[in-house]
Amino acid sequence: MKAMILKEFRELRRDRRTMAMLIILPIVLLTIFGYAANFTVDSIPTRVIGPGAEQVAANAPDLFDIGEVDADATTDDALTWMQDNDTEVVIDTTTQPPTAYVDGASLFTAQSASAAFGRMGDQVQVDILYNPDLDTSWVMVPALIGLILTFIGTIITSIGLVKERQTGTLEQLAVMPLRPADVIVGKIAPYFLLASFDMLVVTLLGVWIFDVPFNGNPWLFALGAGIFLFVVLGLGVLISTASQTQAQAIQLAIMMLLPQILLSGFIFPLDAMPTAIAAIGRCLPLTYFVEIAQGIFLRGAGLEALWLPYAVLTGMALLVFSAAVLRFRRDLAPSAHHRAKAKAA
Amino acid sequence: MTEPLIRASGVTRRFGDFTAVDDVSLTVGPGEIVGLLGANGAGKTTLIRMILGLLPPTEGELALFDAPPSREGRARLGYVPQGLGLWDDLTVAENLAFVDEAFGSRATAVPDALAGSRDRVVGGIGLGRQRQLAFAAALGHGPELLVLDEPTSGVDPLSRARLWDTVHDSADAGVGVLVTTHYMQEAEQCDRLVLMSQGVAVASGQLADIVGGTTALAVRTDRWQDAFAALDDAGVLVMLAGTHVRAVDAGEDRVRDALGGLAARLEPVTPTLEEAMVARERSAG
Known part of the structure; x- marks a missing residue:
């Protein structure tokens, strides 16, 4: 038994990501979420x-x-x-x-x-x-749609992509005469479509089961959900490019998911958080999707009221998705990348 | 003169301080089967990844179809990686259909041996059949070059012979073949060999060229265990086949000295490729 315990500790010591999850993450979680976990609004x-x-x-x-x-x-x-x-x-x-x-x-x-x-x-x-009975589900359901999209976009996509790397088929794709764009779009499109379908089902179920009102423009909501999906799918692709195994991808995805759940304002109000913690929340895409979803569902808000979260999400989508595509492309066509660098030099 | 399908000149690949491939040159021409030999970690797969354009060389020049490795070049070759590169959750027919579509080739027929497994997911069929499928997928678009990375690893002798029949048929049709292996029987089927050790091409040429520089002595004695121990203690490269002791690259006098007073009959024999490889590895190390 002693040998087994020692072996386990030795393995853990060399697995930096798991060590980070075991030691650093609890400290970060306690510190940040200790401040964030506050239902009392002071101002x-x-x-x-x-x-x-x-x-x-x-x-x-x-x-x-x-x-x-x-x-x-x-x-x-x-x-x-x-x-x-x-x-x-x-x-x-x-x-x-x-x-x-x-x-x-x-x-x-x-x-x-x-x-x-x-x-x-x-x-x-x-x-x-907008919510005369202060019904919790009316506020939570629109935000939960964002959480579900984040889950699918980040975890499921990264697992699907890492699977290609783990089984060696990513290398086979790289050898085939497919353009990197074909591979990237081909890999991501099914997740985008499935997540869009999920979004539709969850929205309809939310309205039907929980009687959540939908007061705004559905197309505007679809646009916001689409932009948000690009952000979370981009995060999923980025995670996959930084992971060699599905377990590593899940670890990274959880590290990205947890702050979004707790700091995006859909559980704890941003107004009740200290400024520094709220600022972290303001860097997370789910925060802006929650604003859009609650605004459209409950207040019937239009683009003139929601232009800021739309603009921020669009900026995030461009940034994250471009970075994801570039990194994924480098995995698929390293020699082209190398030649481009050599040419530039 | 026909341009080689693969031309590598002084190719080196370093990962930090570690040199995985060091100044290796090789060519593969149409209809030629070139074997890349070496133990695990010799640098064979790294060299193949560079030839395919999956890994840029640190130094040296590489040409695939007389041009730097590119998507266009890769469209003209068939590749069977060590891991086979098949999609486990797709059926045999779906795997072939996907590869056909990616290469823009007409539908590849499911090999006769796989006809009964046509609609089974690849993860559920045996390794031998998976390898046959990987070969069929690599050959479906009529490639001019086949790159095979340990293509018969883990396959029973009968399946291995069948796969080599396919390789020979392709070469007879003018397809160039670059194959990595550490099976000596397979190396003997190649037209030309490049022997790699610790990233360096330590020998190249036909089988006779590689074996040619090596000598071997059969040490015939009833006390074969004692003979083996004595030769090994003296630093002689000694191989054992059953109860037959063979001393490699050591002269008769040195072997006699090492054996001391032990009675044994020494007989010069033709060295095997494995003995030649081990001798080269030892001298390179």
Whole structure:
């Protein structure tokens, strides 16, 4: 038994990725997620409008971070801001008592705001928009679509590609008179189509089983999902180029998946995270897909409200997918790469 | 004069400080079977990967069909890698169909020996049949050059003979063949041999050229174990076939000295290719 334990330790010592998962990852996870795992929202972006705006803003509880006070703005302006996700709460003093519009799509923020307004009694009437019953599934299902796409795009794709390398058929493909583009597109297209099919099924099931409303433009949602798929498929290809075995690919994919689950804002609100941790979340593609999915499903938001997450995801897709294709191409046609380098020199 | 299908001149490949292939030159012409011999780690597969253009050489020049290795060149060759390069989850027929489509060739017939396995997934058929399929896939598009990396490894003698029949048929039809092997019987079937040891081509030519520089003495004695131990202790390269002791590249006087007073009859014999290889390896090392 002693020999077996020693052998196992020796193997583990030389397997750097597993060692990283065993030692470094728990420390990183505890530190980052310890800060991130916070359902309590301390600060809610709020705007106040109408004739009594100044007075209400001055007396609002500290929880509400008053950004804009506009006595001339109308209720229509308030509803537009809410749909565009410019703010989480608008206190409208054109009504008596004032109406607080709360974004129900931001579940924990809305719960904190409702509780705070509840403590104020009849001074404010609360109108929770987009998710009046603060139903968790309404918020989670759109975000879960992103998580499912990430799972398929990253883990399944990388496993499929590494399998070619592990069985030696990637070398056979490289020897065949196929263009690298043929191989890359041929390998990725089935995963793209299957993931698109999954996205459609999960969306329909989400709407059907959980009664999640779909208030926006389905084509706009399909576009966002398509761009997001390019990002996660690109990550899958990148992982495959850095892995020799399927086990290594799974390890790397998990390392990429975990932060997306916990820091993308779909479990813990980004507003409740310390700035540095939220900044990590802002670097993750799922964060932007969650914004797009919740915006389109619940708020019925259009491109004018969601242009930023679309732009960021497009940039990520171009960057990640290009890097993935270049690395994969180098695996397939190393001599061409070498000749190009020699020519440049 | 016909251009060689493969021409390697002074090809070297280094991985960091390690030199896997060191200044190797070889040619393969149409209809010629060239054997690349050597133990595991001799650099055979690295050389093949460079010839195919899968690995750039650190130094030296390589030409495949009189041009640097390229996709166009690779379209004119058939390759059977050590791992066979078959898709285990596809059936025999699906594997052939995919290769046909990739090469733009007409449908390759499923070999008669595989007819019964046509619709079975490749992962579920035996190694001998897998090798036959790999050969059929490599030959389907009518290549001018066959590159075979240990093509009969792990195959029973009968299947091995069948595969070599295929190689000879192809060579007779004008196809050039570069084959790596460490089976001596297979080396004897090649027109020309290149013997590699630790990345270096230590000998090349026909079988007689490679064996020619080596001598062997049969040591006939009833006390063969003692003879073997005495020769080995004296640093003589000694081989054993059953109870027959053979001293390689050692003169009669040296063998007698090593045997001491042990009674034995020494008889010059023709060295085998294996003995020649081991002798070359030893002198190179």
